[in-house]
Amino acid sequence: MDAPEFGAAEHDAALAAAAGDLTAAALDAADPLARFRDRFLRPAGPHGEAVVAYLDGNSLGRPLAETPAKLGEFVAGPWGERLIRAWDEEWMDEPTSVGDRLGEVVLGAAAGQTIVADSTSVLLYKLLRAALDAQAAAGEGRTEIVLDRDNFPTDRFIVEGIAAERGTRIAWIEADPLTGVRPADVAAVAGPRTAVVLLSHVAYRSGFMADAAAITQVAHDAGALILWDLCHSAASVPVELDAWGADLAVGCTYKYLNGGPGAPAFAYVRSDLQGRLRQPIWGWMGAADPFGMTHAYEPAGDVRRFITGTPPILAMQPLKHMLELVAEAGMDAVRAKSVALTERAIALHDALLAPLGVELASPRDPAERGSHITVNHPRFREVTALLWQRGVIPDFRPPHGLRIGLSPLSTSFAELQAGMEAIRDALGDLA
Ligand SMILES: *Cc1c(COP(=O)(O)O)cnc(C)c1O
Numbered sequence: 001m002d003a004p005e006f007g008a009a010e011h012d013a014a015l016a017a018a019a020g021d022l023t024a025a026a027l028d029a030a031d032p033l034a035r036f037r038d039r040f041l042r043p044a045g046p047h048g049e050a051v052v053a054y055l056d057g058n059s060l061g062r063p064l065a066e067t068p069a070k071l072g073e074f075v076a077g078p079w080g081e082r083l084i085r086a087w088d089e090e091w092m093d094e095p096t097s098v099g100d101r102l103g104e105v106v107l108g109a110a111a112g113q114t115i116v117a118d119s120t121s122v123l124l125y126k127l128l129r130a131a132l133d134a135q136a137a138a139g140e141g142r143t144e145i146v147l148d149r150d151n152f153p154t155d156r157f158i159v160e161g162i163a164a165e166r167g168t169r170i171a172w173i174e175a176d177p178l179t180g181v182r183p184a185d186v187a188a189v190a191g192p193r194t195a196v197v198l199l200s201h202v203a204y205r206s207g208f209m210a211d212a213a214a215i216t217q218v219a220h221d222a223g224a225l226i227l228w229d230l231c232h233s234a235a236s237v238p239v240e241l242d243a244w245g246a247d248l249a250v251g252c253t254y255k256y257l258n259g260g261p262g263a264p265a266f267a268y269v270r271s272d273l274q275g276r277l278r279q280p281i282w283g284w285m286g287a288a289d290p291f292g293m294t295h296a297y298e299p300a301g302d303v304r305r306f307i308t309g310t311p312p313i314l315a316m317q318p319l320k321h322m323l324e325l326v327a328e329a330g331m332d333a334v335r336a337k338s339v340a341l342t343e344r345a346i347a348l349h350d351a352l353l354a355p356l357g358v359e360l361a362s363p364r365d366p367a368e369r370g371s372h373i374t375v376n377h378p379r380f381r382e383v384t385a386l387l388w389q390r391g392v393i394p395d396f397r398p399p400h401g402l403r404i405g406l407s408p409l410s411t412s413f414a415e416l417q418a419g420m421e422a423i424r425d426a427l428g429d430l431a
Pocket of ligand 1: 119120121122152154155200204229231232252265
């Protein structure tokens with residue numbers, strides 16, 4: 001995998017954070033992205049004042065400071081004034097124009113290959129079914145889906161549902177969650193019966209980041225298509241779908257893309273595959289001529305064919321604005337800050353938590369790590385409840401993982417420090 005490109009300042013910050021001998025205040029002062037923190041909403045009112053450390057931006061990103069006003073403008077302007085004319089004027093193009101911008105800023109995807117629609121779960125279903133059907137039509141007896149046991153529940157459930165519906169066989173990869181799925185694990189399972197391989201690029205639990213280029217090659221060597229789930233990758237780590245040679249990808253926009261609760265997902269379908277792939281939910285918005293009110297379904301000739309119904313325009317607005325913020329910061333700098341934050345989190349784990357019996361359940365090598373870490377302790381379920389009362393907000397992931405998400409543009413080193421100290425204190429209070 002290509003090493004992420006660091007600027008000199010970002011590199012120094014990452015190394016300093018790794019050493020763990022600078023104060024959080026010094027790291028924040030040296031952070032070239034520090035100014036972006038003010039671009040996020042931190043309400044001082046009764047709902048917000050108690051938040052000491054938000055360590056869950058990888059589950060639900062904070063709103064942008066401009067989001068309330070921008071949503072108000074949207075309601076008053078395009079919706080309130082233009083009314084249905086706005087569909088012709090701009091909205092019909094938004095699933096693909098926002099998709100193109102996503103491709104450009106965070107996915108490494110040329111235009112014409114990405115749409116914004118549905119949820120990740122629904123897009124997983126549509127693309128997996130399309131891939132399976134295309135492989136069946138090719139007539140080589142490829143009827144199997146490969147995925148790993150520790151993949152996110154919805155990924156496993158969607159595959160199991162398709163297996164129940166279609167009689168598809170599932171070939172499970174049993175990788176160690178901590179070391180993640182490696183090219184050799186895929187090579188051991190993928191073969192002449194494999195239709196499609198579905199993997200998460202960054203694992204939701206450990207934060208392990210797979211070598212996507214190498215694994216894509218392994219899948220292709222086996223004659224299979226590959227579908228990357230980028231939920232924990234998009235806008236936090238470098239993604240190069242075109243350069244990887246990826247076939248398909250999905251991801252959500254309410255995590256590091258701050259699109260808000262239930263913001264729509266995205267799907268990528270490599271351009272040369274689009275004509276071969278037919279999605280299973282035939283809706284009018286994916287048809288060649290939606291307003292022709294035709295009798296027969298004819299799919300659009302381009303990536304629009306993966307759309308089904310009326311696009312969720314209102315829910316697409318905040319993520320559009322976040323994309324521009326990411327573009328302004330630059331993905332290289334975002335990645336460098338993410339590495340600095342996770343290095344610092346691990347240094348604080350070693351200093352503050354390991355002596356209390358806490359174990360790191362994430363890779364120590366930043367090249368194999370996304371933007372969150374998980375730490376384990378048998379009492380973390382109780383600890384998380386206590387932390388939430390105290391305004392420190394990580395995630396709990398059974399059986400006993402505390403997940404610390406570090407959203408690069410909105411999280412300070414001071415916030416991380418306060419959070420890690422609060423975890424130590426909560427463990428002490430429960431002892
Ligand atoms: C968050 C997440 C999802 C979410 O799917 P939804 O359909 O948006 O609920 C799916 N896959 C992974 C790997 C995730 O991290």
